[in-house]
Amino acid sequence: MAFREYKVGARMFGFSLGTSMCITILFPSFDMRSAVSTEVALDKQLVAGWDAGWNLSDPLMTGANKPVKVLLKNDPKTGQPLEQPTSAYVYPPGAWMPNAVGHPNNLGAGVEGLSVNQGRIGEAKKEGGAVFVIKAAQGGQPAYIENATATKGWIPGDVLKSVPDEDVAHIGAGKTMFVREGCWWCHTLLPEQTQDWQVFGAPPMLGDFNGESPTAFGSDRKGPDLLHVGSRNASKEWMMLHFFNPRLVQPHSIMPRFDYLWGSVDANGQKIDYDKWRAEYTDYREGKNPTPPDVPVPAKNSEARALIDFILSLK
Amino acid sequence: MLKYLFAKNEDIPAGSAAIFFGFSSIVWFVIGTGLGSFNAAKLAFPDFVTGNEFFAFGHMRQVHVHAVIFGWISMAFAMAMMYITPALGNTRLWSEKLGMWNCFLWNVGLSLGLTLLWAGITSGREYSDFPWPIDLYIACFIAIPLATNVWMTVLTRRTQGIYTTNWFFTAATFMVIIVFVVGNTPEFFHLTGLTEAYMTWWFAHNVLGLWITPVAAAIAYYTIPKVTGNPLYSHRIGHLHFWSVVVFYSTPAAHHLMSAPLPEWLKSFASVEGVLILVPAIAFVSNIMLTMQGKWNMFVENLEVRFTVTGCLLAIPLNMQGGFQQTRAINWYVHGTGWIVAHAHLALLGFSTFLEGAAVYLGLQTLMKRKLYSLTLGNMHFWLLLIGFSIYWISMTIAGLIQGAGKIYEVPYIDVVIAEHPYMIARWIGGTMVFISNVLWLYNMWMTAREGTVVPVGRMPHEMAYER
Structure with missing residues (x-):
């Protein structure tokens, strides 16, 4: 019995499905492999680290083992002022290295060679951590990644000690919050090629994603696109109010409250009394109070702070 | 049921695995639509339940999606395969025991995966949201055992040739493994x-195109001829349907990312192939409609036929939308709006759910040899499901067109949110009707198992009169 009478059919089936896989996976892979990292992609790859979705370095998705982005005004080794403030990406010991360290070919032709040979990214190791900077494009030479630990002797611990907290952005942990809290179910990170130009900014370019995972484009917009939200609204205070209760700043918003990301204590170490806050807020909504209750400032290591850092980094 | 996990294969009554799958699928449907209704309430009234991450929209949305796709739809498919494949091969299921274990591990794995998703443990990739260990579990303990059972049943059949339904079952169980891995x-x-x-979108497109759509259609190829007694109108049109699914439906993945900087040739190719999806769609609908010749009274009188034909009729707007909304000329307007949400529900809650519902009704009655407990509850299930779905679909389509207009006229986004508010309430009402209808269904099938009129050997349930 079996399939004897279906010999032709089985071969046709294999041929059709194989051809379809060639056209939809193999051929596009040639094009996608040729994408060369832009400066945007280098920044995205370095701020988010290995992966912002579920992975073995952060199995509970708490934002553990993620890099931070710092703004350096002085050289952390010599203490001398830098010519201009520089962004550095600090991977503390134990944080998983960005994709480019193990797989530099994802940077694309040109950037790969410069990052490996000039930037010495291959020397970065998870055990000791590393500090990366982006060398801007010059003349015909594209931007590339430099491992400042190897080239300048910048040590992660020293760098973190040399900058005040307001110059540290927990963007990598914040992107994990963005993925975990499902922000991307309602907000896209992909302005469209049509009228979105005017409202949400320019759509991304071909090389803007190399090394990013997940891209979290989103497909179902119930709120505005966020790819350039940090350019439209750079106010940390506004973001703080909006995340705690969106209806404080936008009465018609349907966004959920993310007050639970504040955790148990605020920036001053005071316990946050959510029940009291909600009762006072209800009174405000019902017109019994003229003003809403104050929103607590999130603690330095809170999840809310990381998420706000990530959102403000979307320039 | 669970005692059969450790029984000898010969000692397990034929159909046990299918019954286990059938009831599991209905339970997951109740859970999935309940979550959907809750989520819809949150979109209409954002402060409905608040302040707890486990009731936050962003934590629950994907649980709804995966409960209905992996729980309801796919388990109803497994039920249909374990019942229909042996019936068409004039044989028993290759291994009832494998089927029982398949169903048990399916429920366990899905519960685990959904719990993780609920806690926010996700890969961050739409439709493949499960972390990769769960993906491996699904491949090894859900997809491969199911395919093995279907393939071995077809190989050990006692009939000449393979009927249309079983082409689709064997091909789809094979393709879904490839797509998943x-x-x-x-x-x-x-x-x-x-x-x-x-x-991500290659997977999302193909899991719909090579799993949900062909298997749902395959079910209709069985239920309509079986219940009406008419032979399938044309096997050749069935061939056209099958081959055009394999060739055209496996290629348009890139049309989900028309705004992304993918290669332009790929987007154009995907768009053209996307329109060609109309070939299998028209072949399928016309084949089923023509099979109904002379038996249209059963569309009114018979519950299973009514479910199946309604599903087929919903395939017409589904494919008209699906074929054209992904072209560049239209996609720029509707992309990322509620229109797409409406379309997805037309595919899964309209077209596919109605076809599977018929298979679960027919299969559970036949295998348990029990006539449906209450026709009234069955009718209420049908109408609440259809009306609830229609309210949902129409309101979301309108909301999507408002969003599209807001997009091109550069309306501040908050004004779009305000304009959509009434449709969000309508969506919640429609979704809640669907949820209630499924609770009635679960009760009806449970009572069928306990108190339904016994169907004598050699008779079909629909040949019997209702006793109440």
Whole structure:
């Protein structure tokens, strides 16, 4: 019995499905492999680290083992002022290295060679951590990644000690919050090629994603696109109010409250009394109070702070 | 049921695995639509239940999606396969025991995966949201055992040739394994960037095109001829349907990312192939409609036929939308709006759910040899489901058109949110009707098992009169 009478059919089936896989996976892979990292992609790859979705370095998705982005005004080794403030990406010991360290070919032709040979990214190791900077494009030479630990002797611990907290952005942990809290179910990170130009900014370019995972484009917009939200609204205070209760700043918003990301204590170490806050807020909504209750400032290591850092980094 | 997990294969009554799958699928449908209704309430009234991450929209949305796709739809498919494949081969299921274990591990794995998703443990990739260990579990303990059972049953059949339904079952169980394993390679091998984005939508498109759509259609190829007694109108049109699914439906993945910087040739190719999806769609609908010749009274009188034909009729707007909304000329207007949400529900809650519902009704009655407990509850299930779905679909389509207009006229986004508010309430009402209808269904099938009129050997349930 079996399939004897279906010999032709089985071969046709294999041929059709194989051809379809060639056209939809193999051929596009040639094009996608040729994408060369832009400066945007280098920044995205370095701020988010290995992966912002579920992975073995952060199995509970708490934002553990993620890099931070710092703004350096002085050289952390010599203490001398830098010519201009520089962004550095600090991977503390134990944080998983960005994709480019193990797989530099994802940077694309040109950037790969410069990052490996000039930037010495291959020397970065998870055990000791590393500090990366982006060398801007010059003349015909594209931007590339430099491992400042190897080239300048910048040590992660020293760098973190040399900058005040307001110059540290927990963007990598914040992107994990963005993925975990499902922000991307309602907000896209992909302005469209049509009228979105005017409202949400320019759509991304071909090389803007190399090394990013997940891209979290989103497909179902119930709120505005966020790819350039940090350019439209750079106010940390506004973001703080909006995340705690969106209806404080936008009465018609349907966004959920993310007050639970504040955790148990605020920036001053005071316990946050959510029940009291909600009762006072209800009174405000019902017109019994003229003003809403104050929103607590999130603690330095809170999840809310990381998420706000990530959102403000979307320039 | 669970005692059969450790029984000898010969000692397990024929149909046990299918019954286990059938009831599991209905329970997951109740859970999935209940979550859907809750989520819809949150979109209409954002402060409905608040302040707890486990009731936050962003934590629950994907649980709804995966409960209905992996729980309701796919388990109803497994039920249909374990019942229909042996029936068409004039044989028993190859291994009832494998089927029982398949169903048990399916429920366990899905509960685990959904719990993780609920806690926010996700890969961050739409439709392949499960972390990769769960993906491996699904491949090894859900997809491969199911395919093995279906394939071995077809190989050990006692009939000449293979009927249309079983072509689709064997091909789809094979293709879904390929789609699942290849589609999750970005997680297994940490592929990143545009490749990750594209493979996410390659998976999402193909799991619909090579699993949900063909298996749902295959079910109709069985239920309509079986219940009406008419032979299938044309096997050749069935061939056209089958081959055009394999050739055309496996290629348009890139049309989900028309705004992303993918290769332009790929987007154009995907768009053209997307229109060609109308070929299998028209072949399928016309074949079923023509099979109904002379038996249209059963569309009114028979519950299973009414479910199946309604599903087929919903395939017409589904494919008209699906074929054209992905072309560049239309996609720029509706992309990312509620229109797409409405379309997805037309595919899964309209077209596919109605076809599977018929298979579960027919299969459970036949295998348990019990006539449906209450026709009234069956009718209420049908009408609440259809009206609830229609309210949902129409309101979301309108909301999507408002969003599209807001997009091109550069309306501040908050004004779009305000304009959509009434439709969000309508969506919640429609979704709640669907949820209530499924609770009635679960009760009706449970009572059928306990108190339904016994169907004598050799008779079909629909040949019997209702006793109440």
